[in-house]
Amino acid sequence: MAGADGAGACHRPASKAADVPCPAQSFEVPEGVKHLTSEQLDELTATFLAWFGAASTPVQRRSRGRLWIAFLMLRHGALRLGEVLALDDAADLDPVRQQVIVRGHGGREIQMPGPVMREVQGVLDDPMMFGLRGRVFRMDQGYVRRKFYERAAECSIPKEYLNPRVIRHSRAVELLRGGVPLKIVQGILGHQSMNQTASYLRFSDDDVRRIVHHYLNKETRMKTSARNAFTGRVTSVVRDGLLVEVELTTNSGLKVVSVITEESAQNLGVSTGKVMTATVKAPWVILAREENRLKTSARNRYAGKVARVNRSEIAAEVVVDLPEGTTVCALLTVESVKTLDLAPGTDILVMFKAFSVILNVE
Template structure:
């Protein structure tokens, strides 16, 4: 009877919740770490370390379990500091997925571990070659240790959780689809169904986020840190957006160290509208601004009751919209009307980087 009660307790949360939240994901990660560190025999340590790496790849890439177990570490991992990636190969087409810097570091350490590599008959090529059933059982055991329903610790639940997290961070659905290697956006959208309780929490978070946006930065780039140039006082940080645009920011050296800013880290860059400059025409202007992009005017908001200022919204090639506040006289003089080509620019000191 007690076993039946436990089964009901495990099943009910899964019905109400269809993916791991950040607290549960952190608890599962801690359970894996503790399990690996608790190993005493070399054989146990090697096996647990391999399972830990499989967990990290599933958590950070949204790949299918079979895809991760089929990886050849020598061929499919590129762990260079500029842009670490993993390449998944399938009959439906290969895809390249960026790796967070911490995951790339764990993989590098494993590949440099002589005991781990020496235990593999096939060397690095066999690092992830493990039985699917064994992997799933160990995932379920870690879920029990973390107090999480076992169904939420399955490889497919990790895949679903990453998809939901990216969508909630405003990553476009087609981008998430390509990341997961799915054939259509409809399949990806199916990952983002929510229980009533989850939907309520998401709406509350969205409203709070929108309220914060109204009082802070207007313009938004989401992407990955691709370069950090350290100086004695300040550092230059480059973010590459999902649309391929480079955004340069200047932050203090203390902030770089305190926030762990390094290549591979996901971040967003925000720029307040008064800091954005608009230049008319399709020819790139001569400017000292570190960030300059060609665009097209999509909207000019000029209120007759406000004869001093106007808001100009320009769209970049990837659909990103940047708003600028200019004088009404400048808008008239530059001929800023809907459809007009422009260059949008802003300085590196005007960029606000956000993490997490």
């Protein structure tokens, strides 16, 4: 079954998500593929709806209603115009499952947004359509195209873009940009070959770099969850000729300071912006209760909460969760755990010295 997303209610332009699209969905559309942006599609939807709503007679309302729901099939189902005009509104629409059944060559089932199907069904259930049921979509192609072109005078979209083919292309691009897999978009469009669907997108060198960068950062974020391993970018480098103080900032915003020798810094190629991983051995992690903070020279200090305590007869592994999502593990004696009265949920201060932080290059 082919699927379609729920972008856009029928009665008003869809609100845009605040989140920036994943870079992996950023691509160029080849120059030969005419298409509209989602904003232009919403403007066109609003134009068609206003035109339908402005009908002044029952005959005019019936005529415009047929064109309005035909437009919705094109806009949200990405059907070919011939496929829309061949629909049997009594047999090919399933309002319960919110599907449109396309028959014949390239036949398929297309999932439609719920608001769209409710709008279509509302128009079909209007008494004005009773005499046409089963034939509501059966209109002349030339007539439909002409009515589409006429909408150009009512919106800012160039006339040559107001045709069913461009709207079909536009929906395909919209779905791809929304993250719908290429194979699924192929099924929605009824393409026999995935190469046909792939013709809607082209990745420039900048796109490739951006996508690779996105997934490298994704790997980095995954690695920061490892115990006492903090992967991030170098945000500060201070040298005194013998030692180098390196500040690393993870993707979650945690800052870790390490002090290494100048020779080590040169061997690692330390520089601002470089991706590195800082590791700290569990025995080097110091824990203190917030109410009895120790005076210490440790540069790295973080307030956290004990997640769990795993004890043996001699030592205990204490796992601490920091507010931004990082997990730190400390290895203490059982006596220290008793003295600090550590248990899951205990507020705790995590500390380790800059000289205890080992840096390595990814």
